[in-house]
Amino acid sequence: MENLIQASAVSKYFQSSGITTKTLDDASFSIKEGSFTVILGPSGAGKTTLLNLLGGMDNLTTGSLVVDHKDLSHANSKELTMYRRTDVGFVFQFYNLMPNLTAKENVELAVEVSSKAFDPEKVLNDVGLSKRMNNFPAQLSGGEQQRVSIARAIAKNPKLLLCDEPTGALDYETGKTILKLLDDYCHNYKKTVIVVTHNAAIKDMADEVIHLRNGQVSRIEIPLFKKSAEEISW
Amino acid sequence: MKTYLLSILKTFKKNFLRFLSLVLIILVGICFVTGVGGITPKVENSFEDYYSQYNVADLIIKSKATTGFSDDDLDKVKADSQVKDAISLTSIDTTISDEESRIYVYDFDSSINKLELLEGSLPDEADEIAVEESSATIKKRALGDTVSYMGMDFEVTGIVKNPLMYSKDGDASITNIDESLSLVMYLNADKNVLPLPKTDIFVDLKNPDSYKYFTQDYLDYVDKEKDSLKKLSGFSSEDVSYLGLSENKSYEILKNLGEKVNVIAAIFPAFFIVVVALVVLTTMTRMIDEERSLIGCYSSLGYSKAKIRFKYLTFGLISSLIGIASGITTGIYLLPNLIYPAFGNVLILPTITKTVSYLTGLISSIGMLAATLIVTLLVTNKSLKETPASLLLPLAPKPGKKILLERIPFIWKHLKFKYKSAIRNIFRYQGRLWMVIISVLGSLALVMAGLGIYDVSGAVLDIDGIKVNLTSTLQPIALIVIFFAMALSVLVLFNLTNMNIGERQKEIATLKVLGYKTLEVDSYVFREIFAMSLMGIILGIPTGLGLLYFIFKYLDFGSIADIKWSSYLLAFVISLSFIGIVDLLLSRKIHKIDMNDSLKSVE
Numbered sequence: 031m032e033n034l035i036q037a038s039a040v041s042k043y044f045q046s047s048g049i050t051t052k053t054l055d056d057a058s059f060s061i062k063e064g065s066f067t068v069i070l071g072p073s074g075a076g077k078t079t080l081l082n083l084l085g086g087m088d089n090l091t092t093g094s095l096v097v098d099h100k101d102l103s104h105a106n107s108k109e110l111t112m113y114r115r116t117d118v119g120f121v122f123q124f125y126n127l128m129p130n131l132t133a134k135e136n137v138e139l140a141v142e143v144s145s146k147a148f149d150p151e152k153v154l155n156d157v158g159l160s161k162r163m164n165n166f167p168a169q170l171s172g173g174e175q176q177r178v179s180i181a182r183a184i185a186k187n188p189k190l191l192l193c194d195e196p197t198g199a200l201d202y203e204t205g206k207t208i209l210k211l212l213d214d215y216c217h218n219y220k221k222t223v224i225v226v227t228h229n230a231a232i233k234d235m236a237d238e239v240i241h242l243r244n245g246q247v248s249r250i251e252i253p254l255f256k257k258s259a260e261e262i263s264w
Numbered sequence: 265m266k267t268y269l270l271s272i273l274k275t276f277k278k279n280f281l282r283f284l285s286l287v288l289i290i291l292v293g294i295c296f297v298t299g300v301g302g303i304t305p306k307v308e309n310s311f312e313d314y315y316s317q318y319n320v321a322d323l324i325i326k327s328k329a330t331t332g333f334s335d336d337d338l339d340k341v342k343a344d345s346q347v348k349d350a351i352s353l354t355s356i357d358t359t360i361s362d363e364e365s366r367i368y369v370y371d372f373d374s375s376i377n378k379l380e381l382l383e384g385s386l387p388d389e390a391d392e393i394a395v396e397e398s399s400a401t402i403k404k405r406a407l408g409d410t411v412s413y414m415g416m417d418f419e420v421t422g423i424v425k426n427p428l429m430y431s432k433d434g435d436a437s438i439t440n441i442d443e444s445l446s447l448v449m450y451l452n453a454d455k456n457v458l459p460l461p462k463t464d465i466f467v468d469l470k471n472p473d474s475y476k477y478f479t480q481d482y483l484d485y486v487d488k489e490k491d492s493l494k495k496l497s498g499f500s501s502e503d504v505s506y507l508g509l510s511e512n513k514s515y516e517i518l519k520n521l522g523e524k525v526n527v528i529a530a531i532f533p534a535f536f537i538v539v540v541a542l543v544v545l546t547t548m549t550r551m552i553d554e555e556r557s558l559i560g561c562y563s564s565l566g567y568s569k570a571k572i573r574f575k576y577l578t579f580g581l582i583s584s585l586i587g588i589a590s591g592i593t594t595g596i597y598l599l600p601n602l603i604y605p606a607f608g609n610v611l612i613l614p615t616i617t618k619t620v621s622y623l624t625g626l627i628s629s630i631g632m633l634a635a636t637l638i639v640t641l642l643v644t645n646k647s648l649k650e651t652p653a654s655l656l657l658p659l660a661p662k663p664g665k666k667i668l669l670e671r672i673p674f675i676w677k678h679l680k681f682k683y684k685s686a687i688r689n690i691f692r693y694q695g696r697l698w699m700v701i702i703s704v705l706g707s708l709a710l711v712m713a714g715l716g717i718y719d720v721s722g723a724v725l726d727i728d729g730i731k732v733n734l735t736s737t738l739q740p741i742a743l744i745v746i747f748f749a750m751a752l753s754v755l756v757l758f759n760l761t762n763m764n765i766g767e768r769q770k771e772i773a774t775l776k777v778l779g780y781k782t783l784e785v786d787s788y789v790f791r792e793i794f795a796m797s798l799m800g801i802i803l804g805i806p807t808g809l810g811l812l813y814f815i816f817k818y819l820d821f822g823s824i825a826d827i828k829w830s831s832y833l834l835a836f837v838i839s840l841s842f843i844g845i846v847d848l849l850l851s852r853k854i855h856k857i858d859m860n861d862s863l864k865s866v867e
Contacts, residue, residue, distance in 0.1 A: 081677065126774045
């Protein structure tokens with residue numbers, strides 16, 4: 031498989047009252063198209079910064095980051111917006127659903143600005159929410175809300191699905207079903223999925239694991255025995 | 265303690281935009297109320313000073329008999345206990361070479377009803393005269409001009425002004441009431457050789473309670489004195505008439521104009537203050553809601569409720585005090601001084617008085633301050649009733665729910681998704697919706713009313729047969745009302761939009777993450793505010809008309825039918841463009857919202 035992402039010496043500095051903090055320091059790695067990658071590391075390792083860069087939500091300071099032949103290191107904010115619109119789907123720890131929109135409408139919100147999108151009802155069916163489509167977020171459980179959030183990300187039919195601690199706010203069982211959903215998407219649609227987490231158990235289901243520590247890539251690991259979402263436990 | 269004070273200071277820094285818009289809204293409201301309320305007092309006080317300076321005659325007793333008054337008659341008047349002093353003099357209205365003229369034989373040294381010398385010198389010889397300053401009706405004459413009367417030629421040596429004649433329209437001739445006087449001349453009583461009777465007695469009353477000339481108390485006092493003089497002097501009412509200031513044309517015009525302005529000064533501020541108070545209420549409620557986790561934090565750290573309350577009361581107090589102080593100072597000086605010259609189109613104005621009137625401003629300021637503090641106290645108390653634990657949890661967003669329109673699938677199904685979302689959002693927070701509608705409606709109604717007054721201010725007002733053109737006086741006031749109403753609506757819209765954006769940071773960030781373009785995000789946010797404001801605008805025009813109906817009724821002139829159609833259009837267009845301006849100003853705030861900060865937390 032071809033590389034979807036190529037990161038070379040990616041750094042991100044933050045300046046605050048004269049002090050420069052390197053949240054990401056010379057990170058280099060590549061991610062294959064259609065793979066399930068876990069970015070693992072403790073708090074403060076630079077995971078979120080990396081995710082923001084991969085998602086086109088922030089600019090890097092130095093280095094080069096190419097996603098699907100697009101060089102994000104030189105993209106302006108308009109180009110980044112178009113990148114987010116068509117190429118990436120986001121899943122957050124806290125769902126970030128629009129409270130005044132039903133499950134279906136939340137998905138429609140994403141579909142509306144995407145040209146190659148899936149049918150919202152079909153996607154909601156796929157994530158097992160066929161009966162909850164007309165419910166508002168407040169009427170759904172945490173797991174259900176995260177499914178809506180995944181449906182919203184998938185419905186745009188993006189090449190890349192970025193998930194920031196997707197199970198962080200969920201109980202064990204629910205968390206596992208969510209991971210299964212992400213894994214299925216990766217395999218059934220041949221899409222690239224990246225999960226950012228500090229939960230080491232999740233790495234067992236990855237094709238590749240990028241270990242981050244103090245803003246640097248400390249190790250890249252390819253698990254010998256890839257497990258399914260049902261098989262992992264924490 | 266130091267940390268605590270620092271946290272108060274931080275509240276201001278963090279809520280700077282909120283603080284600024286509170287200050288500005290209160291400033292505009294109080295400035296307007298103080299200023300408009302101060303116009304009539306300013307004009308009246310200026311004339312008050314003028315009357316006092318020239319000691320205007322409180323009462324004129326006019327003889328209808330050709331013989332006039334004798335010295336005995338004058339003594340009888342002087343004997344009255346309320347009479348401070350009295351003089352008898354000649355005042356005859358006649359026609360001199362086709363001009364309606366009045367001839368005074370005047371005692372220039374007397375302290376009663378002194379004349380102001382504007383040019384030249386007072387007549388010192390039998391064939392010299394002074395003439396009244398020219399006006400719309402009184403012909404202009406130069407020093408050295410001559411006037412012939414009773415076979416004598418008189419040379420004009422001075423131009424003077426009589427404190428009883430400052431209406432630009434001029435007084436009517438007593439002998440020929442349909443004509444205005446064109447010449448008023450003054451002969452020196454000491455040098456006069458013409459055999460003229462003493463027709464008038466000018467009376468200076470003691471006025472022991474120092475009633476001001478433009479008060480009802482003064483008029484009542486003079487009326488009482490008329491009666492007592494009638495009894496005492498024994499003049500038959502067929503022979504003499506008693507004329508107080510209320511029978512003086514200039515006085516009457518001024519008093520009437522003042523009352524009209526006062527009607528505007530009473531109705532508008534009431535409306536203004538309601539709108540301002542509503543905005544303050546919304547702003548403070550929103551602020552406390554935003555700071556609830558902070559309040560919870562202080563609470564759990566063991567800060568007393570009083571200390572937490574004090575923090576927010578300080579914010580409310582300082583914002584309103586700054587707004588009030590600057591509003592009163594600008595209002596007292598700015599508006600009355602700006603409007604004063606407008607009265608000059610109808611009246612010959614004396615020097616503007618330095619006396620300031622801040623009664624209306626003071627009353628509304630105290631009301632405003634009390635309202636702000638009570639509102640702050642109530643919303644803070646509501647939060648403090650919760651336990652610190654529950655305060656630390658974010659306020660659950662109000663769950664979305666189906667609205668009535670969704671039950672009509674025939675309409676709902678055909679709506680585009682983005683409109684569905686906007687409509688549902690609008691009705692989700694009913695309280696907010698009404699707040700926006702009422703605030704926009706209120707400020708637009710004020711704009712509408714200002715335009716309406718402007719339209720009818722060309723009307724001719726009939727005060728007991730005296731026709732006064734109101735244009736010159738009311739038009740600048742109408743313009744000021746329009747200006748302030750516009751300022752208020754911009755501030756109201758700015759504040760409400762600012763709050764709306766603040767409330768929806770997370771939604772906006774979500775849209776950005778989903779790849780919505782700048783314009784798409786803007787329209788998603790502004791669509792709702794626009795729709796709500798539009799409802800306010802649509803309701804605001806009839807409300808403005810209702811307000812105008814009231815104003816016209818109390819002003820005793822003008823009608824809704826006089827309002828030009830262009831004013832309706834203008835009110836509408838003005839409001840729409842204000843929404844546009846505010847949106848433009850605040851789109852920067854939307855663009856600045858950071859996706860990461862807003863999405864990574866529960867809050």
